[in-house]
Amino acid sequence: MSTALFPIAVNAANGCQDAPVLRERGQHEVFCGLTGIIWLHRKIQDAFFLVVGSRTCAHLIQSAAGVMIFAEPRFATAIIDERDLAGLADANAELDRVVNQLLARRPEIKLLFLVGSCPSEVIKLDLSRAASRLSAQHSPSVRVLNYSGSGIETTFTQGEDACLASMVPELPVAPADSAQELLVVGTLADVVEDQFIRLFKAMGMGQVRFFPPRRASDQAPVGPHTRLLLAQPFLADTARALQARGAQLLSAPFPLGIEGTRAWLHAAASAFGVPEALFEAAIAAPTARAGAALARAKLHLEGKSIFFFPDSQLEIPLARFLSRELGMRLLEVGTPYLHRQHMAHELAMLPEGTFLSEGQHVENQLDRCRAAHPDMVVCGLGLANPLESEGMTTKWSIELVFTPIQGFDQAGDLAELFTRPLVRRLRLAA
Numbered sequence: 001m002s003t004a005l006f007p008i009a010v011n012a013a014n015g016c017q018d019a020p021v022l023r024e025r026g027q028h029e030v031f032c033g034l035t036g037i038i039w040l041h042r043k044i045q046d047a048f049f050l051v052v053g054s055r056t057c058a059h060l061i062q063s064a065a066g067v068m069i070f071a072e073p074r075f076a077t078a079i080i081d082e083r084d085l086a087g088l089a090d091a092n093a094e095l096d097r098v099v100n101q102l103l104a105r106r107p108e109i110k111l112l113f114l115v116g117s118c119p120s121e122v123i124k125l126d127l128s129r130a131a132s133r134l135s136a137q138h139s140p141s142v143r144v145l146n147y148s149g150s151g152i153e154t155t156f157t158q159g160e161d162a163c164l165a166s167m168v169p170e171l172p173v174a175p176a177d178s179a180q181e182l183l184v185v186g187t188l189a190d191v192v193e194d195q196f197i198r199l200f201k202a203m204g205m206g207q208v209r210f211f212p213p214r215r216a217s218d219q220a221p222v223g224p225h226t227r228l229l230l231a232q233p234f235l236a237d238t239a240r241a242l243q244a245r246g247a248q249l250l251s252a253p254f255p256l257g258i259e260g261t262r263a264w265l266h267a268a269a270s271a272f273g274v275p276e277a278l279f280e281a282a283i284a285a286p287t288a289r290a291g292a293a294l295a296r297a298k299l300h301l302e303g304k305s306i307f308f309f310p311d312s313q314l315e316i317p318l319a320r321f322l323s324r325e326l327g328m329r330l331l332e333v334g335t336p337y338l339h340r341q342h343m344a345h346e347l348a349m350l351p352e353g354t355f356l357s358e359g360q361h362v363e364n365q366l367d368r369c370r371a372a373h374p375d376m377v378v379c380g381l382g383l384a385n386p387l388e389s390e391g392m393t394t395k396w397s398i399e400l401v402f403t404p405i406q407g408f409d410q411a412g413d414l415a416e417l418f419t420r421p422l423v424r425r426l427r428l429a430a
């Protein structure tokens with residue numbers, strides 16, 4: 001890596017690249033992978049997610065996504081009932097019936113995901129065979145894929161990883177003589193995607209595609225000329241599947257805050273030979289806007305301490321942003337899984353001595369959190385209310401996945417997600 005091209009890493013020295021990590025195993029408090037449906041169904045606009053699960057799964061999705069009154073939802077649950085669980089009904093025949101009904105009623109569906117759950121795994125319902133059978137029946141108008149959103153030993157963002165990984169084998173092979181193309185991988189809000197498209201265009205890069213696509217039929221060809229840029233830090237299986245198809249991973253931090261966005265864009269610009277002057281000109285105005293927004297947020301956040309429970313897998317990039325650009329003090333940065341290769345730049349940019357933990361033993365971590373007296377705690381919904389009742393200020397980590405936070409123009413909004421709870425508590429205390 002050239003120091004001229006990547007000044008951020010030079011400032012960071014080695015950060016936490018080789019830092020010790022506390023590995024914990026025990027009870028953990030996370031949502032399951034079904035949660036990913038909430039943002040995935042908004043992104044792929046002609047896809048439908050059929051959870052094959054229990055009433056509990058249906059309640060989770062319904063309450064997390066909210067009830068849609070005016071639009072026909074693009075997700076549902078095929079409930080496995082007592083007769084299925086007791087082996088009295090032919091679950092495959094039932095599933096075929098439900099799918100046939102659904103597709104007859106909703107001809108706009110082009111891609112159907114059968115999403116596995118704890119109950120479908122308990123009765124060993126083979127959803128991959130069901131998906132092949134139904135795909136053969138309904139192709140070419142509908143493709144049927146499957147993945148598991150089961151909650152056992154996972155965290156909620158793994159649902160997106162499993163979903164995207166299931167789509168990779170379907171992507172066409174890029175011709176051997178095709179030009180180099182950038183594939184941005186990970187769900188981004190459309191508004192963020194449009195901003196990145198404009199920035200890449202301003203740098204003279206037209207060969208950019210996004211995965212997942214907005215339309216199921218927009219399938220990016222993949223091959224050795226594909227340059228893969230991860231927009232989300234929780235896509236280990238998807239990245240592995242794309243690399244197995246020849247795509248080359250561009251090493252970069254994640255596009256959170258000014259530094260992260262700049263370095264992320266720069267990784268792509270370098271790979272495509274964009275001249276430095278053109279790169280700087282393209283990002284100058286949005287960088288200045290983001291700088292002004294962050295200066296306002298820094299007044300509230302500088303010097304405040306923060307403690308991350310492991311939940312979304314965004315914890316390390318967020319901690320890097322909050323410490324380096326807003327002056328927050330990191331007491332503990334917990335992550336469900338630490339992928340050292342994908343996190344290499346992020347770890348290098350964390351302040352030396354940051355306490356890192358991987359996995360969870362929730363009781364031990366709660367003890368450490370209480371002893372540390374943080375000004376703010378980032379955690380899952382299950383921990384937030386109890387901690388608030390103990391007088392702590394919390395931020396729901398899931399909100400950071402639902403909200404558009406990537407890119408220069410969202411840096412201020414991202415900072416505001418952290419200032420708001422602090423300001424609210426100050427008002428309550430006044």
Ligand code: SF4
Pocket residue numbers: 032033034053054056057058060116117118119149150151152
């Ligand atoms: S944890 Fe299992 S049973 Fe509960 S909602 Fe998730 S998939 Fe369904």
